[in-house]
Amino acid sequence: MRIAELSQKTGVPVPTIKYYLREGLLPSGELTSPNQARYDDRHVQRLRLVRVLLDIGRLPIATIRELLTALDQPDPDVHSVLGSALPTTVTTRDAVDPASVVAAKVRVDGLVARRGWLVRSGAPARQATAEVLAAFEQVGADVADLLEQYADVAEQIAVHDLHFVGRASDAEGKLHAAVVGSILGDSLLAALRRLAQEHESAKMFGIRRDDC
Amino acid sequence: MRIAELSQKTGVPVPTIKYYLREGLLPSGELTSPNQARYDDRHVQRLRLVRVLLDIGRLPIATIRELLTALDQPDPDVHSVLGSALPTTVTTRDAVDPASVVAAKVRVDGLVARRGWLVRSGAPARQATAEVLAAFEQVGADVADLLEQYADVAEQIAVHDLHFVGRASDAEGKLHAAVVGSILGDSLLAALRRLAQEHESAKMFGIRRDDC
Numbered sequence: 001m002r003i004a005e006l007s008q009k010t011g012v013p014v015p016t017i018k019y020y021l022r023e024g025l026l027p028s029g030e031l032t033s034p035n036q037a038r039y040d041d042r043h044v045q046r047l048r049l050v051r052v053l054l055d056i057g058r059l060p061i062a063t064i065r066e067l068l069t070a071l072d073q074p075d076p077d078v079h080s081v082l083g084s085a086l087p088t089t090v091t092t093r094d095a096v097d098p099a100s101v102v103a104a105k106v107r108v109d110g111l112v113a114r115r116g117w118l119v120r121s122g123a124p125a126r127q128a129t130a131e132v133l134a135a136f137e138q139v140g141a142d143v144a145d146l147l148e149q150y151a152d153v154a155e156q157i158a159v160h161d162l163h164f165v166g167r168a169s170d171a172e173g174k175l176h177a178a179v180v181g182s183i184l185g186d187s188l189l190a191a192l193r194r195l196a197q198e199h200e201s202a203k204m205f206g207i208r209r210d211d212c
Numbered sequence: 213m214r215i216a217e218l219s220q221k222t223g224v225p226v227p228t229i230k231y232y233l234r235e236g237l238l239p240s241g242e243l244t245s246p247n248q249a250r251y252d253d254r255h256v257q258r259l260r261l262v263r264v265l266l267d268i269g270r271l272p273i274a275t276i277r278e279l280l281t282a283l284d285q286p287d288p289d290v291h292s293v294l295g296s297a298l299p300t301t302v303t304t305r306d307a308v309d310p311a312s313v314v315a316a317k318v319r320v321d322g323l324v325a326r327r328g329w330l331v332r333s334g335a336p337a338r339q340a341t342a343e344v345l346a347a348f349e350q351v352g353a354d355v356a357d358l359l360e361q362y363a364d365v366a367e368q369i370a371v372h373d374l375h376f377v378g379r380a381s382d383a384e385g386k387l388h389a390a391v392v393g394s395i396l397g398d399s400l401l402a403a404l405r406r407l408a409q410e411h412e413s414a415k416m417f418g419i420r421r422d423d424c
Binding site: 011045048049051052054055056078079082086094095097112117118119120123125126128129131132133135136138139140141143145146147149150151153154155156157158159160161162163164165166176177180181182184185186187188189190191192193194195196197198199200201202203204205207 | 223257260261263264266267268290291294298300306307309324329330331332335337338340341343344345347348350351352353355357358359361362363365366367368369370371372373374376377378388389392393394396397398399400401402403404405406407408409410411412413414415416417419
């Protein structure tokens with residue numbers, strides 16, 4: 001198909017597709033003349049993946065390029081992507097005081113060690129967790145209990161996630177599932193959590209079904 | 213304290229503080245002369261909360277203003293904030309096809325009904341969940357199992373969250389906990405999930421402790 005049809009199939013405007021091509025997020029089409037290229041279903045799939053990582057995962061372009069490069073390896077290393085290439089969707093920017101993050105990092109390292117989690121000492125998620133803990137403290141919230149409860153829940157989720165990854169038959173499929181599941185999974189969990197919160201809150205504050 | 217000291221205490225630049233004042237995210241200080249105002253610890257607290265909602269929750273200014281207005285009510289209605297004012301941190305922008313979202317919404321409504329969740333029919337989280345489901349489908353992932361597993365987990369998390377809210381002694385404290393816990397909780401969960409994923413992945417792919 002030509003670029004106009006690729007645009008129509010995916011709903012992505014032509015100039016945006018050209019931008020992704022320039023940024024290396026989408027492989028070039030097959031040249032049929034000096035200024036015309038042909039695209040196929042793999043481009044459609046890749047374009048949809050890029051939109052998801054960009055618009056829902058809100059990942060930086062450079063990070064997406066790295067993930068896609070990993071996906072395109074002939075024998076992708078699923079664990080190293082799950083363990084290191086996959087970013088958290090957490091960014092605290094400059095909302096937290098660096099000194100509190102350093103203190104919180106010690107707590108996170110303690111949690112990981114106590115639970116026997118096999119996580120590299122330099123894993124970016126350690127830092128991300130520390131930043132969120134520091135943010136909680138900064139607004140005066142004591143999250144000691146919540147941290148342990150959430151860690152219990154995170155263990156269950158990770159088992160489901162790895163099962164989701166393991167269902168794919170080949171390494172490329174596993175890696176695709178890892179990337180999609182990790183990034184979209186954060187959003188799915190956040191949305192379901194909000195639904196379940198409304199339900200628990202309705203129970204706590206005595207809201208009846210008729211009032212819903 | 214004067215605005216310079218408020219800036220120093222919170223690490224927020226003076227022009228940014230002035231911007232928050234203009235946007236109504238921060239109450240005015242007490243005027244001590246026509247162009248000088250005095251701020252107190254409540255401004256410090258509020259400023260920290262604004263940064264967290266803005267930089268970590270990535271909420272739009274208008275949404276933050278609504279939440280802060282609710283917080284400042286003399287007798288805040290915690291359930292209505294938990295149920296309706298609190299946004300999900302999920303945004304899919306234009307990454308998903310509207311027709312698939314409509315189809316996914318039917319599945320979400322089915323899930324809520326089957327589980328007997330007390331959630332208003334117009335709750336924004338229903339739409340947010342549908343958007344994420346549609347995004348999963350768009351990249352070719354079958355999440356039927358994952359959806360139920362995540363819903364189970366979301367129920368547990370919501371119980372912890374409401375316990376966190378219920379610990380506060382007065383309505384204002386409860387509301388503060390609801391806002392902070394909901395927004396920061398998404399990030400805490402996402403970060404811990406990534407740690408637990410690395411651990412599960414290490415187990416699945418046979419990584420030993422020495423290799424971490």
